[in-house]
Amino acid sequence: MRSPETVAPPLSRGNRLAYGFGSIADGIKSTAFSTYLLLYFNQVLGVSAAIVSTAIALTLVVDAIADPIIGRVSDRTRSRMGRRHPYIYGAAIPTALFFAFVWFPPAGLSDWSMGVWIFAFASLARLAMSTYQVPANALGSELTQDYAERTRLYGLRYWFAYAGTFAFAAFALKFFFVATPEFPKGQLNPAGYVPFALTGAGLMLVSILVCGWGTRSRIPFIRQADDRPVVPGLMAHLREMGSAFRNRAFLTIFGFAIFKWTAIGVYGATSLYFGTYVYQLTSGQLALLTLDGFLAVCIALPLAPRFTQWWGKRNAALYLAMMGVLLGTFPLVLVYFDLFFAPGHPLLLPTLLLVGAIYGAMVAVSLMTASSMLADVVEDDAVRSGGHNAGIYFSAASFAGQCASGLGILAAGIVLETSRFPAGIDPAKVTGAMTDSLILHYVPMVVGLWAVGCAIIAFYPITxxxxxxxxERLRAREAEANNQTIQDAPIGAPVR
Incomplete structure (x- = not known):
């Protein structure tokens, strides 16, 4: 722990930008796994949606074991680089390599073997990403304790996640998934996934390294591991993890995260299905439509602190999430009742872009606010436990997010199977009955998941x-401890 005389200077613009830039890596991984992985293996390679979605969902077992361990180890690490940066630097190369391997299965594998391949390398990629992401997210709570600045800091992190992710997706759709006579829907062209995977891996590597390098100047001012004895063993680990689930504020955020990320996972895994088969958009139009995410986060970044000020963090997260999902699913409801623009109509793409930008901005503000709320839980727990367990809390939240994203893909596979949407189908052969069945199974599931999550977050107690x-209680406690240390020091001993 730093000495009380050491006053941290304000965060520089470079610190903020580097910390935010680091979220591009997780954004690329998340959008690739949640949006493209199911489509690639199901519609391009012809693997059953049930096998693909189940294989991805099973990677949750790895997250369930690894994320809490990473968080606890990070909390207890003492080094010249602090307790977060060793893991940020160490995870960079493995994350990029394992992400790339996911997309290159050997030829001739059966569907079952394909499922094993997906599970193995997606698990390794998630494990490497968690080794970076859990300490990096915990680092944010240690860069600042200011209530409002935390919302701005995590807002910037979400801005880079959205901007980088959707810029990469748009670039891929424009230059990698190019329509050909053989593949008029470029996103179904298998050749495009080679540069997609390699470029994504390279950008993830750069993003992680920039985050670590750009925040290294803050290491002397960031809290080191608490001077508590490390109790080895599985039971000690489980007791520390269990302490997080005795905190009411954390439980509400955890429950909200499970349901919101499951809903987002369903949306991400099916968005290309709706764009390709319901709205019948080309790869160029889909690339343009990805701008809604960039517009959304640009709208959300300045508005998140304002909504926090007007409504408080809890109400901002709750109200905007629910209003956003209702708006976002409304075009599909209109399509189901034949009240929306037909494919090819000149107003179809602009309307989808506008709705997506507004809906995305609402959800983005909700996500930014929820991350800031989690940072506030760390001090709330410290008052009760006496330890700053940011790694434990952010690892549990990371697990909730990754778990729910996997559940979302599994739920998307269920939607595709129960709606009887065929695998590897030619877009020209898709019927209105097929798309109506897809919408009928999708909309109630997504709205219901968001509604349950919002009902849980309503019980968040920290204002x-x-x-x-x-x-104030923590400062008083630390001042008392420092005074006691000075009083107990031998005469003539150096004070430090």
């Missing part, structure tokens, strides 16, 4: 006033 009170 700005309570957060400030927690900080």
């Amino acid at each position: 700005e006033a309570k957060h400030l009170a927690n900080l």
Whole structure:
């Protein structure tokens, strides 16, 4: 822990930008796994949707074991680089390599063997990403304790995640998934997935390294591991993890995360299906449509602190999430009742772009606010436990997000199977009955998941006033401990 005389200077613009830039890696991995992985193996390679979605969902077992361990180890690490940066640097190359391997299965594998390949390398990629992402997310709570600045800092992180992710997706659709006479829908062209995978891996590597290098100047001012004895063994680990689930504020965020990320996972895994088969968009139009995500996060970044100020963090996360999902699914409801623009109509793409930008901005503000709320839980727990367990809390939240994303892909596979949407079908042979069945199974599931999550987050108890009170209690406790250390020091001993 830094000495009380060491006052951290304000965060520089470079610190903020580097920390935000680091989220591009997770954004690329998330959008690739949630949006393209199911489509690639199901519609391009012809593997059963049930096998693909199940294989991806089973990677949750790895997350369930690894994420809490990474968080606990990170919390207890003491080094010249602090307790977060060793893992940020160490995870960079493995993350890029394992991500790339996912997309290159050997030729001639059976469907079952394909499922094993997906599970093995997607698990390794998730494990490597968690080794970076859990400490990096915990680092954000240690860069600043300010209630409002945390929302801005995590907002910037989400801005880079959205901007980088959708810029990469648009670039891929424009230059990698180019329509050919053989593949008029470029996103179904298998050749495009080679540069897609390699470029994504390279960008992830750069993103992680920039995050570590750009925040290294803050290491002397970031809390080191608490001076608590490390109790080895599985039971000690489980007790520390269990302490997080005794915190009511964390439980509400955890429950919200499970349901919201499951819903987002369903959306991500099916968005190309709707764009390709329901709206019948070309790869160029889909590339243009990805701009809605960039517009959304540009709208959300300045608005997130304002909504926090107006409504408080809890209400901003709750209200905007629910309003956003209702708006986002409305075009599909209109399609189901034959009230929306037909494929090829000149107003179809602009309307989808506008709706997507507004819906995405609402959801983005909700996500930014929820991350800031989680950072506030760290001090709330410290008042009770006496330890700053940011790694444990952010690892549990990371697991919730990855778990729910996998559940979302599994749920998307269920939607595709129960709606009886065929694998490897020619877009020209898709009927209205097929798309109506897909919409009928998708919309109630997504709206229902968001509704349950919002009902849970309504019980979040930390307000700005309570957060400030927690900080004051912690400062008083640290001042008392430092005074006691000085009093107990031998005469003539150096004070440090």
